[in-house]
Amino acid sequence: MNQNHLNPKDCLGNRYRILSIIGHGGMGAVYLAEDLKLRGKHWAIKESKENGQVKNFKKEAETLIQLNHPYLPNIVDYFPPNEKGLSYLVMDYIHGQNLAQKFKNMGNRLPFEKVIKYAIQICELLHYLHHHSKNPIIYRDLKPSNVMIDQQDNVRLIDFGISRRFGHHKQKDTVHLGTVGFAAPEQFEDKQTDHRTDLFNLGAMLYYFLTRGHYYTSSKSLQLQNIPFPMIQVIQRLLQFNPEDRYQDTLQVKRDLEKLQITEQSLDSPNNTSLEVSLQFEHKVIVVGNMYQGAGSTFTSIALARVFHHYKIKNALVEYPTNVSELYTLLNGEKTKPKQYEFLYDKYNSERWISNKLEWTTGYTTWYPLPLLNNTQLIKNGSHTEIDPLLFKIRKPIMIVDISNGWSHPSVQQLCNNADEICYVVDSIPTKFSAGISQDNLKIAMQLKQSGKNVHFIVNRDVNAMIRKLWNNTLPWYPSCYIPNFPFENVHEHIWKGKMVQDEKNIKGKLIEGLYPFISQIVPKSMLERQDNKMNRLRKWFQIQN
Structure with missing residues (x-):
């Protein structure tokens, strides 16, 4: 070795054999080295001269060692200043x-x-x-x-x-x-x-x-x-x-x-003229939660997903960790989930994001349920920093996030700050609305509204016009839409059969009609009407053929 740099064939720390110089920086050279213990493994070695920058170099090493992200190089070794005043940092060699x-x-x-x-x-x-x-x-x-x-x-x-x-x-x-x-x-x-x-x-x-x-x-x-x-x-x-x-x-x-x-992706697909490709409205994140326990946020979230599916709009439904795992069972996961399927929040513990080619998809809806044996540590620590990056890797025009009863959780509050539409689900039982938790959630809704967010009430289990009028007078602003009350035995019969009640023909039609006022605020009406007209023409054609 000479005083200024390493030479090819030199060995650092009896392990890293220098192959070549691959760059120069303000503090020294960057070398390509082979690992003598891990045969075939190459590393980049960054050098720092003792010229007042050693402190910064040491700080850089200490900083990088603490980090773990797929878009950062991994640090594997550090050599403090030697007798010649040279420090070395051994890290991933990035081919590119x-x-x-x-x-x-x-x-x-x-x-x-x-x-x-x-x-x-x-x-x-x-x-x-x-x-x-x-x-x-x-x-x-x-x-x-x-x-x-x-x-x-x-x-x-x-x-x-x-x-x-x-x-x-x-x-x-x-x-x-x-x-x-x-x-x-x-x-x-x-x-x-x-x-x-x-x-x-x-x-x-x-x-x-x-x-x-x-x-x-x-x-x-x-x-x-x-x-x-x-x-x-x-x-x-x-x-x-x-x-x-x-x-x-x-x-x-x-x-x-x-x-x-x-x-850009939609414009690059000239051969596909379906609505999902011509979709050029902004990417939307919709948060759905209960005003009080049992109001029906999961039923409503699935209903929204299947109405977007009806209009051929790609969407994702995410069951947030504030929930108790329910979506997996409702989807009859043991039979319907793809083999080798990886749950979204399992990726939290992965060293890098793995693109899930085996998406759990039904039509235009991609499902992200919680596993039945959910590791709740992710949400218990009160941090959104581990959760948000996972959610925002989902590439769908519409992302529906079911937070259930989690409005007060810090991570949900941060999620709402980044969301486009926030939906509070209420049902037709007024006694629940007057409970303490409901009033706390209503305060959160008011604060979000005052901050400029789009906050909606979605009435679930709508009974009749009289009850609807009472709701209109009770809530601080009118509900965006009303979901009809479906017979209890009908809903549960489908669940026991492992079927999605929201896709049942008669129920689906009522859901589309009930949710349309809200959906049309998310998607331009012209797109919805175009799809409805297309489906009506197809329906008439099949009737004529039969």
């Missing part, structure tokens, strides 16, 4: 190129759908970092050269040299760091950086890709051409000078990008 190289090799072009895909993955990772442990991690140096693209075409964020732990008690940063062209204004001023700094960095990077390599400066207006207007709106909001005017939550950025992704 960084986004700066990929962008340049493609002639300063990156397909719009790739920009959205990578941005969504970065949002997932930033959300993880910003909610890590008690002290969020602010990355502060998001730029194309720090984003690797692996062989699976997924992002891997590298170089945590200037990341920092966020402390609410701090009024400013100790040092001002960032890359010109991508850094937020507060990174060069006497101010504190926070999660919104990373969001500005993301906006600057999106601007760079969509303008074929131009850097954003606050002195000129956005120069975006031939870009969908919703994307321009996202970038404008990310690049606001004042952090208070930017997005305040990474998941909201992700959801707005996913809306664009859905539209």
Whole structure:
């Protein structure tokens, strides 16, 4: 070894044999090494010279060792400064190129759908970092050269040299760091950086890709051409000078990008003219819960899913961990679930997200029930940070989340903040509505309404016009729709037979009629009417043939 770097064939720690130099950084070189204990395994080894940066290098090692996310490299070893003042960090070797190289090799072009895909993955990772442990991690140096693209075409964020732990008690940063062209204004001023700094960095990077390599400066207006207007709106909001005017939550950025992704996918399928492909309304998250126990949130959630199915709109029904497992039994899971099916919340304990190709699907509805032996630890700890990333990986135009009686749970409150529609299910028994828990839930509904959320009452087991009028006078605002009261024995007969009562012909028709006023607020009426007209024509054709 010489004083400045390792040479090919040198061996670090009697285990890592250097093969080549694969890059240079401000603190030292990056090497490709083979593992002498694990034959065939290659690692990247990052070097730091003792030039005042060793403290940062050690902090980077300590930070990365604590993290576990599919879009981050794993750290396997660390060597503190040796007699020559050289430190080494051993991490995953990522086969691929960084986004700066990929962008340049493609002639300063990156397909719009790739920009959205990578941005969504970065949002997932930033959300993880910003909610890590008690002290969020602010990355502060998001730029194309720090984003690797692996062989699976997924992002891997590298170089945590200037990341920092966020402390609410701090009024400013100790040092001002960032890359010109991508850094937020507060990174060069006497101010504190926070999660919104990373969001500005993301906006600057999106601007760079969509303008074929131009850097954003606050002195000129956005120069975006031939870009969908919703994307321009996202970038404008990310690049606001004042952090208070930017997005305040990474998941909201992700959801707005996913809306664009859905539209792009629909436009890329010219041969499929069904409603599910031409669907270009925004991605919707609908939270459904009981005003009081037994009001029927699960029945209502399934009913909504099957009405969306009727209109050929892809949807997902998620049974939230605040529930007692019920959906699995109602779906007759022992017979109907796919073999090798992996429950959604089992993925919480997985080291990486595994795309479930064996989706549990009935028509246009994909089911995400809780397992019968549910590990409730996920919800007991009161944290939404482990749950939300799983939910927002579900790629369906409509996502229905049944939270049952969980309105007061912190994770549900965060879920409601990110939801588009919030539905409280009530039934026709007034005594339950006056109970204490009902009044507590009503207060939550009022608060959500006052914050600008779309809050609905859905009346289940509607009896007659007189009861309906009483409900209208009792609730603080009119219900959005009414589900008829179906005979108790009819419903339970289907459950015992392992059949979905919501798909029974007579019941299904009444559900469509009852839920239509609410559904038409979610999906443009023109789309619903078009599908109804199409089905009426088919029905008449079959009648003529028979």
